[in-house]
Amino acid sequence: xxxxxxxxxxxxxxxxxxVIIYNKNYxxxxxxxxxxxxxxxxxxxxxxxxxxxxEEYIVGVLAGxxxxxxxxxxxxxxxxxxxxxxxxxxxxxxxxxxxxxDSIMNQVYLDNDYLKNAWNNNYIKNINKLRxxxxxxxxxxxxxxxxxxxxxxxxxxxxxxxxxxxxFNFNCEYLKSVESPWDETVSSAFITKKSIPLxxxxxxxxxxxxxNLNIEIIKRSTTGRILLLKxxxxxxxxxxxxxxxxxxxxxxxxxLEGNYVMVTTKGYGHGVGMSQYGALGxxxxxxxxxxxxxxxxxxxxxxxxxI
Numbered sequence: 001x002x003x004x005x006x007x008x009x010x011x012x013x014x015x016x017x018x019v020i021i022y023n024k025n026y027x028x029x030x031x032x033x034x035x036x037x038x039x040x041x042x043x044x045x046x047x048x049x050x051x052x053x054x055e056e057y058i059v060g061v062l063a064g065x066x067x068x069x070x071x072x073x074x075x076x077x078x079x080x081x082x083x084x085x086x087x088x089x090x091x092x093x094x095x096x097x098x099x100x101x102d103s104i105m106n107q108v109y110l111d112n113d114y115l116k117n118a119w120n121n122n123y124i125k126n127i128n129k130l131r132x133x134x135x136x137x138x139x140x141x142x143x144x145x146x147x148x149x150x151x152x153x154x155x156x157x158x159x160x161x162x163x164x165x166x167x168f169n170f171n172c173e174y175l176k177s178v179e180s181p182w183d184e185t186v187s188s189a190f191i192t193k194k195s196i197p198l199x200x201x202x203x204x205x206x207x208x209x210x211x212n213l214n215i216e217i218i219k220r221s222t223t224g225r226i227l228l229l230k231x232x233x234x235x236x237x238x239x240x241x242x243x244x245x246x247x248x249x250x251x252x253x254x255x256l257e258g259n260y261v262m263v264t265t266k267g268y269g270h271g272v273g274m275s276q277y278g279a280l281g282x283x284x285x286x287x288x289x290x291x292x293x294x295x296x297x298x299x300x301x302x303x304x305x306x307i
Contacts, residue, residue, distance in 0.1 A: 026125050028124050028128065029131050031059070031135060034305075035307055039057050039100065041100055042098040044101060054083070054086065055134055055138065057086065058082055058134050059127070060111055061109050062078055062133060063115055064102075065078060065108050066276055068130070070276075071284060072132065074276070074292065076136050077283075077293050078133075079133050080293055081151040081293065084141040084142040085106075086099070088151070115127065140302050141302075141304075143301045144299065149174055152164075154270050154276065155275070157278055158224060160180060161273065161274075161296060162221060162223055162225055162270070163176055164176075167272050174298045175273055177222065177223050182285065183275055183278045185281060186280050186281045187277035189248060189268035190277075192248055192264070192268070193263070195257075196261045196262075204245055205231060207232055210232055213232065213256040213261065217229050218235070225238060225250040226238035248268040249269070249271065250270075252266075278296070279292045
Protein backbone atom coordinates (compact mmCIF):
# COMPACT_ATOMS: atom_id res chain seq x y z
CA UNK A 1 0.00 0.00 0.00
CA UNK A 2 2.85 2.37 0.87
CA UNK A 3 4.47 1.78 -2.52
CA UNK A 4 1.19 2.44 -4.29
CA UNK A 5 0.76 5.77 -2.46
CA UNK A 6 4.33 6.81 -3.32
CA UNK A 7 3.76 5.84 -6.96
CA UNK A 8 0.55 7.90 -7.11
CA UNK A 9 2.28 10.90 -5.55
CA UNK A 10 5.08 10.64 -8.10
CA UNK A 11 2.54 10.59 -10.93
CA UNK A 12 0.97 13.76 -9.54
CA UNK A 13 4.11 15.75 -8.76
CA UNK A 14 6.57 14.76 -11.51
CA UNK A 15 4.68 16.69 -14.24
CA UNK A 16 4.49 19.67 -11.85
CA UNK A 17 8.26 19.72 -11.36
CA UNK A 18 8.88 19.21 -15.08
CA VAL A 19 6.81 22.35 -15.79
CA ILE A 20 8.78 24.31 -13.17
CA ILE A 21 12.12 23.21 -14.61
CA TYR A 22 10.88 23.89 -18.16
CA ASN A 23 9.74 27.41 -17.30
CA LYS A 24 13.01 28.21 -15.50
CA ASN A 25 14.76 27.77 -18.83
CA TYR A 26 12.79 30.74 -20.11
CA UNK A 27 13.43 34.20 -18.82
CA UNK A 28 10.94 36.85 -19.84
CA UNK A 29 12.69 39.31 -22.16
CA UNK A 30 11.99 43.04 -22.20
CA UNK A 31 11.14 45.36 -25.04
CA UNK A 32 14.03 47.54 -26.21
CA UNK A 33 12.28 50.88 -26.30
CA UNK A 34 13.99 53.59 -28.30
CA UNK A 35 11.03 55.96 -28.46
CA UNK A 36 8.36 56.14 -25.79
CA UNK A 37 5.21 56.72 -27.79
CA UNK A 38 1.75 55.92 -26.50
CA UNK A 39 -1.44 54.90 -28.25
CA UNK A 40 -4.97 55.39 -26.91
CA UNK A 41 -6.88 52.12 -27.13
CA UNK A 42 -10.62 51.84 -26.58
CA UNK A 43 -11.43 48.52 -24.91
CA UNK A 44 -14.70 47.22 -26.27
CA UNK A 45 -15.52 45.06 -23.25
CA UNK A 46 -15.32 47.88 -20.71
CA UNK A 47 -15.63 50.99 -22.87
CA UNK A 48 -12.51 52.37 -21.15
CA UNK A 49 -9.74 54.13 -23.04
CA UNK A 50 -6.28 52.92 -22.06
CA UNK A 51 -3.03 54.69 -22.87
CA UNK A 52 -0.49 52.01 -23.76
CA UNK A 53 3.16 52.22 -24.88
CA UNK A 54 3.10 51.71 -28.64
CA GLU A 55 5.52 48.76 -28.67
CA GLU A 56 3.57 46.98 -25.91
CA TYR A 57 0.47 47.49 -28.02
CA ILE A 58 2.17 45.93 -31.04
CA VAL A 59 3.03 42.82 -29.01
CA GLY A 60 -0.65 42.52 -28.03
CA VAL A 61 -1.72 43.00 -31.65
CA LEU A 62 0.64 40.24 -32.81
CA ALA A 63 -0.98 37.96 -30.25
CA GLY A 64 -4.45 38.88 -31.50
CA UNK A 65 -3.84 39.02 -35.23
CA UNK A 66 -1.37 36.23 -36.08
CA UNK A 67 -1.04 32.65 -34.80
CA UNK A 68 1.89 32.19 -32.39
CA UNK A 69 2.99 29.20 -34.49
CA UNK A 70 3.90 31.44 -37.44
CA UNK A 71 7.55 31.78 -38.48
CA UNK A 72 9.46 34.69 -36.96
CA UNK A 73 9.91 36.52 -40.28
CA UNK A 74 6.14 36.54 -40.81
CA UNK A 75 5.63 37.86 -37.27
CA UNK A 76 8.20 40.58 -37.90
CA UNK A 77 6.41 41.58 -41.11
CA UNK A 78 3.14 41.73 -39.17
CA UNK A 79 4.79 43.86 -36.46
CA UNK A 80 5.88 46.49 -39.01
CA UNK A 81 2.52 46.41 -40.81
CA UNK A 82 0.60 46.72 -37.52
CA UNK A 83 2.84 49.54 -36.29
CA UNK A 84 2.28 51.39 -39.56
CA UNK A 85 -1.47 50.86 -39.32
CA UNK A 86 -1.46 52.11 -35.71
CA UNK A 87 0.61 55.19 -36.53
CA UNK A 88 -1.76 56.03 -39.37
CA UNK A 89 -4.73 55.77 -37.00
CA UNK A 90 -2.92 57.97 -34.47
CA UNK A 91 -2.48 60.51 -37.25
CA UNK A 92 -6.15 60.30 -38.31
CA UNK A 93 -7.51 60.46 -34.76
CA UNK A 94 -5.21 62.97 -33.06
CA UNK A 95 -8.18 65.24 -32.28
CA UNK A 96 -10.44 62.41 -31.11
CA UNK A 97 -10.76 60.65 -27.76
CA UNK A 98 -8.98 57.47 -28.85
CA UNK A 99 -6.80 56.21 -31.68
CA UNK A 100 -7.90 52.60 -32.14
CA UNK A 101 -10.45 50.05 -30.97
CA ASP A 102 -9.15 46.72 -29.69
CA SER A 103 -11.27 44.65 -32.11
CA ILE A 104 -11.37 43.67 -35.77
CA MET A 105 -12.77 47.14 -36.44
CA ASN A 106 -9.10 48.16 -36.25
CA GLN A 107 -6.65 45.55 -34.93
CA VAL A 108 -7.32 42.87 -32.33
CA TYR A 109 -5.31 43.68 -29.19
CA LEU A 110 -4.89 41.19 -26.32
CA ASP A 111 -3.37 42.42 -23.07
CA ASN A 112 -0.88 40.59 -20.85
CA ASP A 113 -3.45 39.49 -18.27
CA TYR A 114 -5.49 37.82 -20.98
CA LEU A 115 -2.42 36.16 -22.51
CA LYS A 116 -1.13 34.84 -19.18
CA ASN A 117 -4.47 33.16 -18.59
CA ALA A 118 -4.81 31.89 -22.18
CA TRP A 119 -1.24 30.61 -22.56
CA ASN A 120 -0.72 29.49 -18.98
CA ASN A 121 2.58 27.53 -18.83
CA ASN A 122 3.49 28.60 -22.38
CA TYR A 123 3.20 32.31 -21.60
CA ILE A 124 6.91 33.11 -21.26
CA LYS A 125 7.92 31.14 -24.34
CA ASN A 126 5.14 32.69 -26.44
CA ILE A 127 5.49 36.28 -25.21
CA ASN A 128 9.24 36.10 -25.80
CA LYS A 129 8.67 35.05 -29.40
CA LEU A 130 6.40 38.04 -29.99
CA ARG A 131 8.74 40.44 -28.19
CA UNK A 132 11.63 39.09 -30.26
CA UNK A 133 9.69 40.00 -33.42
CA UNK A 134 8.93 43.48 -32.06
CA UNK A 135 12.48 44.09 -30.81
CA UNK A 136 13.89 43.09 -34.20
CA UNK A 137 11.72 45.74 -35.87
CA UNK A 138 11.56 48.32 -33.09
CA UNK A 139 10.25 51.70 -34.30
CA UNK A 140 10.06 50.53 -37.92
CA UNK A 141 7.13 51.51 -40.12
CA UNK A 142 6.25 51.62 -43.80
CA UNK A 143 6.48 54.84 -45.74
CA UNK A 144 5.37 55.80 -49.24
CA UNK A 145 6.14 59.19 -50.77
CA UNK A 146 7.14 60.55 -47.36
CA UNK A 147 3.90 59.47 -45.65
CA UNK A 148 2.96 56.63 -43.29
CA UNK A 149 1.43 53.70 -45.13
CA UNK A 150 -2.10 52.60 -44.27
CA UNK A 151 -0.88 49.01 -44.02
CA UNK A 152 -4.01 46.92 -44.47
CA UNK A 153 -3.75 43.17 -44.13
CA UNK A 154 -5.99 40.10 -44.20
CA UNK A 155 -5.84 36.35 -43.65
CA UNK A 156 -5.62 34.45 -46.94
CA UNK A 157 -5.53 35.45 -50.60
CA UNK A 158 -7.08 33.60 -53.52
CA UNK A 159 -3.69 33.60 -55.23
CA UNK A 160 -3.65 37.38 -55.67
CA UNK A 161 -4.18 40.39 -53.46
CA UNK A 162 -6.78 42.95 -54.54
CA UNK A 163 -6.51 46.56 -55.66
CA UNK A 164 -7.88 48.90 -52.97
CA UNK A 165 -10.06 50.62 -55.59
CA UNK A 166 -12.17 47.50 -56.05
CA UNK A 167 -12.84 46.93 -52.34
CA PHE A 168 -12.64 50.28 -50.55
CA ASN A 169 -13.30 52.64 -53.47
CA PHE A 170 -10.06 54.58 -53.11
CA ASN A 171 -6.98 54.44 -55.26
CA CYS A 172 -3.74 53.82 -53.38
CA GLU A 173 -0.45 53.34 -55.19
CA TYR A 174 0.99 50.95 -52.59
CA LEU A 175 -2.19 48.82 -52.28
CA LYS A 176 -2.15 47.29 -55.73
CA SER A 177 -2.82 43.69 -56.70
CA VAL A 178 0.17 41.34 -56.51
CA GLU A 179 0.56 37.59 -56.89
CA SER A 180 0.42 35.50 -53.73
CA PRO A 181 0.90 31.85 -54.70
CA TRP A 182 2.01 30.69 -51.25
CA ASP A 183 -1.41 30.79 -49.53
CA GLU A 184 -2.77 27.63 -51.10
CA THR A 185 -0.09 25.44 -49.54
CA VAL A 186 -0.22 26.85 -45.99
CA SER A 187 -3.78 28.06 -45.32
CA SER A 188 -6.70 25.76 -44.49
CA ALA A 189 -8.98 28.69 -45.41
CA PHE A 190 -7.83 28.81 -49.04
CA ILE A 191 -11.07 27.12 -50.14
CA THR A 192 -14.07 26.87 -47.81
CA LYS A 193 -17.74 26.01 -48.15
CA LYS A 194 -20.72 27.40 -46.26
CA SER A 195 -24.24 25.97 -46.39
CA ILE A 196 -27.09 28.46 -45.86
CA PRO A 197 -30.80 27.58 -45.69
CA LEU A 198 -32.53 29.07 -48.73
CA UNK A 199 -35.01 31.07 -46.63
CA UNK A 200 -32.15 32.56 -44.57
CA UNK A 201 -30.19 33.32 -47.76
CA UNK A 202 -33.08 35.40 -49.13
CA UNK A 203 -33.71 37.10 -45.78
CA UNK A 204 -30.10 38.22 -45.46
CA UNK A 205 -30.16 39.68 -48.97
CA UNK A 206 -33.64 41.21 -48.51
CA UNK A 207 -34.99 39.22 -51.46
CA UNK A 208 -38.42 37.61 -51.78
CA UNK A 209 -38.45 33.84 -51.42
CA UNK A 210 -38.16 31.95 -54.69
CA UNK A 211 -37.56 28.21 -55.02
CA ASN A 212 -35.52 29.00 -58.12
CA LEU A 213 -32.17 30.74 -57.78
CA ASN A 214 -30.58 32.55 -60.69
CA ILE A 215 -27.03 33.89 -60.37
CA GLU A 216 -25.52 36.13 -63.04
CA ILE A 217 -21.95 37.37 -62.64
CA ILE A 218 -21.73 40.80 -64.24
CA LYS A 219 -18.15 41.79 -63.45
CA ARG A 220 -15.09 40.24 -61.85
CA SER A 221 -11.81 41.94 -61.04
CA THR A 222 -8.62 40.73 -62.70
CA THR A 223 -7.97 38.65 -59.56
CA GLY A 224 -11.22 36.69 -59.92
CA ARG A 225 -13.12 38.45 -57.15
CA ILE A 226 -16.73 39.39 -57.91
CA LEU A 227 -17.39 43.10 -58.26
CA LEU A 228 -21.00 42.99 -59.51
CA LEU A 229 -23.59 40.24 -59.83
CA LYS A 230 -27.32 39.70 -60.10
CA UNK A 231 -29.26 37.38 -57.83
CA UNK A 232 -32.77 36.74 -59.17
CA UNK A 233 -32.43 39.89 -61.30
CA UNK A 234 -31.43 42.15 -58.40
CA UNK A 235 -27.98 43.71 -58.68
CA UNK A 236 -25.47 43.49 -55.83
CA UNK A 237 -21.89 44.48 -55.26
CA UNK A 238 -19.65 41.56 -54.44
CA UNK A 239 -18.70 43.26 -51.19
CA UNK A 240 -22.38 43.57 -50.21
CA UNK A 241 -22.94 39.82 -50.62
CA UNK A 242 -19.69 39.17 -48.75
CA UNK A 243 -20.86 41.27 -45.80
CA UNK A 244 -24.54 40.29 -45.76
CA UNK A 245 -23.86 36.55 -45.94
CA UNK A 246 -20.76 36.71 -43.68
CA UNK A 247 -18.75 34.68 -46.17
CA UNK A 248 -14.97 34.62 -46.29
CA UNK A 249 -14.14 36.27 -49.60
CA UNK A 250 -15.54 38.11 -52.60
CA UNK A 251 -14.19 35.30 -54.80
CA UNK A 252 -17.23 33.06 -54.39
CA UNK A 253 -19.51 30.65 -56.18
CA UNK A 254 -23.19 30.19 -55.27
CA UNK A 255 -25.13 26.99 -56.01
CA LEU A 256 -28.61 25.83 -55.02
CA GLU A 257 -28.65 22.38 -53.45
CA GLY A 258 -32.23 21.44 -52.54
CA ASN A 259 -33.40 23.82 -49.78
CA TYR A 260 -29.87 25.06 -49.12
CA VAL A 261 -27.47 27.43 -50.84
CA MET A 262 -23.85 26.27 -50.97
CA VAL A 263 -21.36 29.14 -51.09
CA THR A 264 -17.79 28.18 -51.98
CA THR A 265 -15.16 30.85 -51.34
CA LYS A 266 -11.51 31.11 -52.25
CA GLY A 267 -9.39 33.12 -49.81
CA TYR A 268 -10.31 34.75 -46.51
CA GLY A 269 -10.69 38.48 -45.92
CA HIS A 270 -11.00 41.65 -47.97
CA GLY A 271 -7.86 40.86 -49.98
CA VAL A 272 -6.15 44.26 -49.76
CA GLY A 273 -2.55 44.62 -48.57
CA MET A 274 -0.56 41.83 -46.94
CA SER A 275 -1.84 38.30 -46.92
CA GLN A 276 -0.88 36.86 -43.52
CA TYR A 277 -0.77 33.28 -44.73
CA GLY A 278 1.05 34.47 -47.82
CA ALA A 279 3.61 36.01 -45.45
CA LEU A 280 3.89 32.68 -43.66
CA GLY A 281 4.40 30.89 -46.97
CA UNK A 282 7.09 33.37 -47.98
CA UNK A 283 8.83 33.01 -44.61
CA UNK A 284 8.87 29.23 -45.03
CA UNK A 285 10.51 29.73 -48.42
CA UNK A 286 13.30 31.78 -46.82
CA UNK A 287 12.10 35.32 -47.50
CA UNK A 288 12.94 37.94 -44.87
CA UNK A 289 10.36 40.24 -43.32
CA UNK A 290 11.44 43.26 -45.39
CA UNK A 291 11.14 41.21 -48.59
CA UNK A 292 7.66 40.10 -47.52
CA UNK A 293 6.55 43.67 -46.84
CA UNK A 294 7.97 45.07 -50.06
CA UNK A 295 6.21 42.34 -52.01
CA UNK A 296 2.76 43.08 -50.62
CA UNK A 297 3.08 46.88 -50.36
CA UNK A 298 4.28 48.29 -53.66
CA UNK A 299 7.26 50.67 -53.73
CA UNK A 300 7.36 51.32 -49.98
CA UNK A 301 10.34 52.07 -47.75
CA UNK A 302 10.94 50.78 -44.23
CA UNK A 303 11.70 53.76 -42.02
CA UNK A 304 12.43 54.25 -38.33
CA UNK A 305 10.60 56.69 -36.10
CA UNK A 306 12.72 59.67 -35.14
CA ILE A 307 13.62 60.11 -31.50
